Amino acid sequence: VLEIIDGSPYQKGMIRPMIDVDSELWWAGLADGQLLLPRCMHCERFWFPPAPACPACGACHFTWIPASGRGSLYSWVVVRRSLDARFDADIPYTVTAVDLEEGPRLFGRLLEGYPAAGLALDAVVYLVSGSPLLGFRPAA
Numbered sequence: 001v002l003e004i005i006d007g008s009p010y011q012k013g014m015i016r017p018m019i020d021v022d023s024e025l026w027w028a029g030l031a032d033g034q035l036l037l038p039r040c041m042h043c044e045r046f047w048f049p050p051a052p053a054c055p056a057c058g059a060c061h062f063t064w065i066p067a068s069g070r071g072s073l074y075s076w077v078v079v080r081r082s083l084d085a086r087f088d089a090d091i092p093y094t095v096t097a098v099d100l101e102e103g104p105r106l107f108g109r110l111l112e113g114y115p116a117a118g119l120a121l122d123a124v125v126y127l128v129s130g131s132p133l134l135g136f137r138p139a140a
């Protein structure tokens with residue numbers, strides 16, 4: 001289970017996620033501190049984002065598995081000019097692409113520390129205006 005923290009020191013702006021039938025379980029898991037990943041029951045691969053079938057083999061039978069939250073920093077961008085006025089108060093902030101140890105690459109803000117390729121990270125859930133968001137911090 002991931003730590004759930006107050007996001008107000010890290011993020012002021014918010015654009016509510018568009019939750020659909022494929023992602024609603026993922027968002028519900030995040031609200032409970034779980035980083036759920038769909039895992040194919042045929043080829044056993046994990047994938048992200050949620051989709052109705054395995055992108056590797058096309059099988060439609062999958063189960064949701066809580067990921068460890070551990071990963072390594074694949075790439076990042078430091079946002080210094082907001083692309084939406086709702087994020088004006090947040091700049092500069094860092095958006096990361098993180099390779100989870102289960103395989104999928106996810107995106108989220110780097111909440112603490114400085115980015116470096118391969119940096120070991122832990123996922124964390126942070127709440128902004130009551131909504132859970134996925135973020136990352138350097139591994140303890």
Ligand SMILES: [Zn+2]
Pocket residue numbers: 040041042043044045054055056057058059
């Ligand atoms: Zn598969």
